Amino acid sequence: MTNTLELIVNGAARRVPHPGDRTLLDVLRDEFGLKGAKYGCGKAQCGACTVLIDGSPARACVLRAKRAAGHEVTTLEGLADPVTGTLCMVQKAFLECEGAQCGYCLNGMVMTATALLRVNPSPTRGDICAAFRHNLCRCGTHLEIIASVERAAELMRGAQHE
Incomplete structure (x- = not known):
């Protein structure tokens, strides 16, 4: 067995x-x-x-x-569409806002952002910082990461209105 x-x-x-x-x-x-x-x-x-x-x-x-x-x-x-391979909005926002430098932490940042935006589609900067308190970026792209999450939230809200 x-x-x-x-x-x-x-x-x-x-x-x-x-x-x-x-x-x-x-x-x-x-x-x-x-x-x-x-x-x-x-x-x-x-x-x-x-x-x-x-x-x-x-x-x-x-x-x-x-x-x-x-x-x-x-x-x-x-996270990407299984048929087309199209990236999800969080992934797109991280690319658009250059939310990664070396990319090592990127997985954790994208996954944490995805979870945050599912429960809070309009997070404040404080909400974002709190959600990412256990994620570490050694390259120091924290401002770009925050901007990426804010952009992902905008994209997701825009998609709901289409």
Whole structure:
């Protein structure tokens, strides 16, 4: 009898041999080839590994894969349109506003922004800073990141009125 773990990743059921105590980050990267989430600190403090679990940000570097069973896991790759590959509005805004320099933290920034804008479509700068308090950008593009989130909010509100 083979032990497997079933995860719902980016809307699709995925099976992996039971990972034991492997982290969700390891399973996503090594078993499923999803490289958007990065290994940063390994202590859930930098945000590079952020994924969404049922729409809320979670640190995949410390979350055991088996804890994600029964929950919807969304990675950076799952934000784009699955048919056309068109980037989501948050991704577009980060490109437009140059919200990344080296790009290492970008996954966490985009995933955190996506989660924030789902619950608060009109965040203030204070709301944005609070949401990003556990995300680290070593390049110092914090102003561009904030501008990217503000732009994404504008794009999303504009799309609702079309």
